[in-house]
Amino acid sequence: LSALNGLNIAKVNYQKLTYGSKIRYFFFGDAKKNKSQDTFYGEHNTFSLGLGYFFNDKINVDNSSNTGALQEFSLSRKLTNIDLSYAYKGFRLLAEYFELSGDLINLEATSKENIIGNSGGYYAQIEYAFNKWSPYVIYESFDKNRSSNNALQNITTVGLNFYQRLEATRFGIA
Numbered sequence: 001l002s003a004l005n006g007l008n009i010a011k012v013n014y015q016k017l018t019y020g021s022k023i024r025y026f027f028f029g030d031a032k033k034n035k036s037q038d039t040f041y042g043e044h045n046t047f048s049l050g051l052g053y054f055f056n057d058k059i060n061v062d063n064s065s066n067t068g069a070l071q072e073f074s075l076s077r078k079l080t081n082i083d084l085s086y087a088y089k090g091f092r093l094l095a096e097y098f099e100l101s102g103d104l105i106n107l108e109a110t111s112k113e114n115i116i117g118n119s120g121g122y123y124a125q126i127e128y129a130f131n132k133w134s135p136y137v138i139y140e141s142f143d144k145n146r147s148s149n150n151a152l153q154n155i156t157t158v159g160l161n162f163y164q165r166l167e168a169t170r171f172g173i174a
Helices: none
Strands: 011-015 019-028 046-062 072-088 091-104 116-128 133-143 152-167 170-173
Touching: none
Parallel strands: none
Antiparallel strands: 011 046, 019 046, 046 072, 072 091, 091 116, 116 133, 133 152, 152 170
16 A cells, blocks of 8 residues: 555554445447456447445554654545446547545644544546557546645656557557
């Protein structure tokens, strides 16, 4: 586990079971053939939405590698996400939005309230498959600490994939 300030906890002492579920509804397309994946290579048409919720009510960690900080503490985590998958002929759109409570912010803090915070973000990927060639664009936004103005990271990626044998062999540049 890593914090926003780049430090890591010494170890996870123990944790309770993480539980949750994800449901997906297909507006069109076959749920058995059209599992969520990076690309459908222009072979399947599908549109689906997924909603997930996951929770762990206790993770106990050893923070002793960070002197002067809270040496041992427990936290809980909740993750909620929604994702969209759309493919029509060669066009492909993947998008996801998520919120995470219980993210590590500052492992050098001396109070648990300053160590743990909330994060969230989203991404979108657009791709168009021309036979075995697929140019794509990805936009990502991640806010590691919702209560701060300086923890936002935005990334744009432009790339080109060549699928020699569909999902079995892929070459790419980004």
